[in-house]
Structure formats: C-alpha cells, structure tokens
Amino acid sequence: MATVKPQGWVHAALGMGSTKPSAPILNNYVFFFASAPLNYLAHLYFSAPTPLAWAGSLMGDFVKGPVPEDLPDELRQHLHLHRWLDTYTRQSPAFQNSRRRLDPVYRHARGVLVDVFYDHFLARYWEDYSVQLLGVFAQDVYRGLQSCYDQLSPALQQQLPHMIEHDWLTSYQRPDVVQRVLLRLEERVESRFPLAAGFVELARYGVFLEKDFCQFMQEVSPLIRVWKRELGIAC
Numbered sequence: 001m002a003t004v005k006p007q008g009w010v011h012a013a014l015g016m017g018s019t020k021p022s023a024p025i026l027n028n029y030v031f032f033f034a035s036a037p038l039n040y041l042a043h044l045y046f047s048a049p050t051p052l053a054w055a056g057s058l059m060g061d062f063v064k065g066p067v068p069e070d071l072p073d074e075l076r077q078h079l080h081l082h083r084w085l086d087t088y089t090r091q092s093p094a095f096q097n098s099r100r101r102l103d104p105v106y107r108h109a110r111g112v113l114v115d116v117f118y119d120h121f122l123a124r125y126w127e128d129y130s131v132q133l134l135g136v137f138a139q140d141v142y143r144g145l146q147s148c149y150d151q152l153s154p155a156l157q158q159q160l161p162h163m164i165e166h167d168w169l170t171s172y173q174r175p176d177v178v179q180r181v182l183l184r185l186e187e188r189v190e191s192r193f194p195l196a197a198g199f200v201e202l203a204r205y206g207v208f209l210e211k212d213f214c215q216f217m218q219e220v221s222p223l224i225r226v227w228k229r230e231l232g233i234a235c
Contacts, residue, residue, distance in 0.1 A: 039089075039119050041119045041123055042085070042118065043057040043082055044137075046081070046085060046221075048074070048078070048228065048233045050074060050144070052072050052074040053075070054078075054141050054144050054145055055078070055145060055152055056074065056076065056077065056078025056079045056082065057078045058082075058156055059152065060078075060079050060082025062153040062155045063079055063153055067079045067080060072151065085220070088223070089115075089216075090111070092220065093215075093219070094212045094216035095111075098114040098118075098212040099114050102205065103201065105194065106195075109198065113182070113195070116181055116185075117202055118213050118216065119172050120178050121210055122213070122217075123169070123170065123173040124172075124173050134173070138167060138170050142163070142169075145160055146160070146164075175202065178202065182196045182199050
C-alpha cells in the first residue's frame with residue numbers, strides 16, 4: 001500500500017525545541033509505524049473495481065474510530081476491508097518473516113519498510129496478479145475517485161490531486177521512488193528513525209523479501225475472495 005497522511009499528533013507530541021522523545025512520544029512513534037498508510041496499491045488491488053470501493057479502500061487510513069453509518073454501503077464495506085487487511089498483514093507469517101529479515105537497527109520502522117517494499121513488488125510484478133495493465137488500472141482509479149470526490153474524507157480530497165499528478169500508483173515500480181518515499185517518511189518523523197537508510201535493505205534482502213511477498217499474496221488472496229463472496233461483492 002503509498003504515502004503517509006499528515007500526522008498532527010507527531011508534531012504536537014514533539015513540542016517546540018524538543019531534542020529527545022519522551023516515553024509517551026516514543027509510544028506515538030510506535031503507533032505511527034504500526035499504522036502508517038503505505039500500501040495504497042495493495043488496498044486498491046484487493047478492492048472491488050468501483051469508485052466507492054476504491055474510496056473506502058483508501059479512506060481506511062483517514063477514518064478512525066467507528067465507521068460512520070451514513071456512508072454508502074459499498075464505501076463502508078471497504079473501510080472495514082481495509083482495517084481487516086491491515087490487521088491481517090501485521091499478523092501474517094510472510095510479513096513477519098520479512099520484518100525479521102531486516103536489520104534490527106530499524107526497530108519499529110521495519111514494518112513500514114516492509115509495507116513500502118511490498119507495494120514496490122506489487123507494482124513491479126503487477127501483471128502476475130492482474131490481467132489489467134497497471135497504468136490502465138491507475139487511470140481508472142484516479143477517474144473513479146474524482147467521480148465520487150464529495151464522498152471522500154477531507155484528507156483524501158487534499159491528497160488526491162498529488163496522487164494523480166505524480167501517478168503514485170505506477171511510480172512504485174521504480175526503486176528511486178521507493179527511496180524518495182522513505183526519505184519523506186523519515187523527514188515526517190523528524191529523522192528520529194533511519195528510514196531512508198533502510199532502502200539498502202531492499203537490495204540486500206530483495207530476493208528473500210520477494211519470496212515473502214509472493215507467499216503473502218498466496219495467503220491473503222483466498223481470504224479476500226471469501227470475504228467478498230459473503231458480502232456479495234464482485235471479485
């Protein structure tokens with residue numbers, strides 16, 4: 001899933017002139033690294049191919065707490081799917097294997113690195129998982145999100161023009177984009193964790209991480225299909 005929304009609590013928790021995070025602040029960083037919205041492409045891939053489904057699949061990163069009852073059913077369903085997928089991913093044996101492969105120096109940020117690397121692999125090997133070209137899929141998603149713009153959360157409305165302008169969904173095929181994303185993430189948490197340096201892990205363990213990614217896709221794909229069938233959602 002591939003950028004991070006503004007995390008207002010990060011800056012509020014740090015405080016002006018702070019040089020060392022306190023225990024509560026560190027806990028906030030842990031929360032950030034456990035829940036940062038990075039795997040946009042994966043969430044969209046597992047979504048039903050409709051605008052409201054795509055909206056719900058992305059809004060899961062912006063809507064916290066109970067899912068509002070007044071949202072369209074399809075959007076609400078995919079908000080729930082997003083949350084389920086995030087929870088499953090953290091518990092997935094394949095994801096945990098990938099996390100353990102990375103240098104412990106990255107600590108809680110290892111989950112973020114794996115999220116970024118997995119979206120890179122999905123973009124890179126997209127044709128192994130979809131009959132639709134990634135570029136065509138991306139344009140369909142962009143148009144679909146624009147068509148239901150009024151249903152999007154304010155944060156996603158703000159982010160959408162940048163997503164389209166820079167073609168986030170296809171750009172993840174490129175390692176240099178992965179590197180820039182990690183640099184931006186590190187800047188967002190004020191260099192408290194060496195995320196940008198974590199890019200070398202992609203080259204160091206890429207072959208093994210790719211195998212983990214393939215295993216993850218094999219694990220989760222049938223579960224998503226069952227979930228969709230139970231709700232009568234098109235696969």
